Amino acid sequence: MRHEPKFLKLYRTGELKQRVEALEKMLEACSVCPKNCGNNRLRDEIAACYSGRLPIVSAYTPHFGEEPFLTGTRGAGNIFFGNCNLRCVYCQNYQISQTWKEQRLNEVTHEKLAEIMLELQQRGCHNIGFVSPTHFVPQMARAILIAAEKGLCLPIIYNTNAYDSVEVLRLLDGIVDIYLPDLKYADSEVGFQYSKVRDYVKYARMALKEMFRQTGDSLIFDKDGLLKAGLVIRLLVLPNDLAGIEESLKWIKEELSPKVAISLMAQYYPTHKAATDPRYILLSRRISMREWFSAVEALEALGFEEGFIQEYESASFYYRPDFDDKETPFKDIRDFEICK
Secondary structure: OOOOOHHHHHHHHOHHHHHHHHHHHOOOOOOOOOOOOOOOHHHOOOOOOOOOOOOEEEEEEEEOOOOHHHHOOOOEEEEEEOOOOOOOOOOOOHHHHOOHHHHHHHEOOHHHHHHHHHHHHHOOOOOEEEEOOHHHHHHHHHHHHHHHHOOOOOOEEEEEOOOOOHHHHHHHEOOEOEEEEEOOOOOHHHHHHHHOOOOHHHHHHHHHHHHHHHHOOOOEEOOOOOEEEEEEEEEEOOHHHOOOHHHHHHHHHHHHOOOOEEEEEOOOOOOHHHHOOHHHHHHOOOOOHHHHHHHHHHHHHOOOOOEEEEOHHHHHHHOOOOOOOOOOOOOOOOOEEEOO
């Protein structure tokens, strides 16, 4: 039986239009993320994320570097938004997340964003993956509505840093099929030092609880093994245990479920400020094999069975995007293996 994307039901009932309007209302005094800037983005007042009224699309492409159940044989249809509500000093996408003056040149209309989704669908992608969507959720939802009217029928992936508003996520219930959040830290002081936001752990955990409320711990696959709905939490191992992997895993097990799918990632490498600024010396190297296996052991000891583990040897060498090449910013690499 074919699994229909959630947003199509809302579209047919008229609920999707109502959700879009409610989300756009939040732009009048911007509260679409926990920063609650209060800027009127409908009048193009620039918020703390350096974003205004229109969405910024820095690149879009069939992407083969995601987990295998997302990329399949024809790739995930990833759309990379410019700017970000975090300022991670080690951001691998810093070329588009932290160059706001340049990114204003990549603004597109809502209609153009809808056309991009339809183009990725026509190119055979298995899904539409919005990367760093938090600060553009109302614009994303408007474009989904426009694309639905023109035949979009792919699952929607919300690939986020998890510094999300619970109110916004509730409005996305029934629009998003797959939540793909990073849980970056287990200590908010570390989050402030390296991502420049306050209370990261508080807000990220609240966001994950809401995502879990919507999806539960079950993953829904089609006959070809492609993920159609569910929650997958990504944990990026950082040097010197700055991510607090074991503590985050314990929280997920105790507060959500030991059956939640985990994607444990080894792809960290020092880039952006982490590679050059002595203030961030603890992030100035890739993770050691001991640090990696310590994280893997914690995952296994806590009994998580669903998800993926990157291969230590290859991960940090292939996940080095170059967004100067908008069409193919990533190499074609599949280096995840199923948890055993």
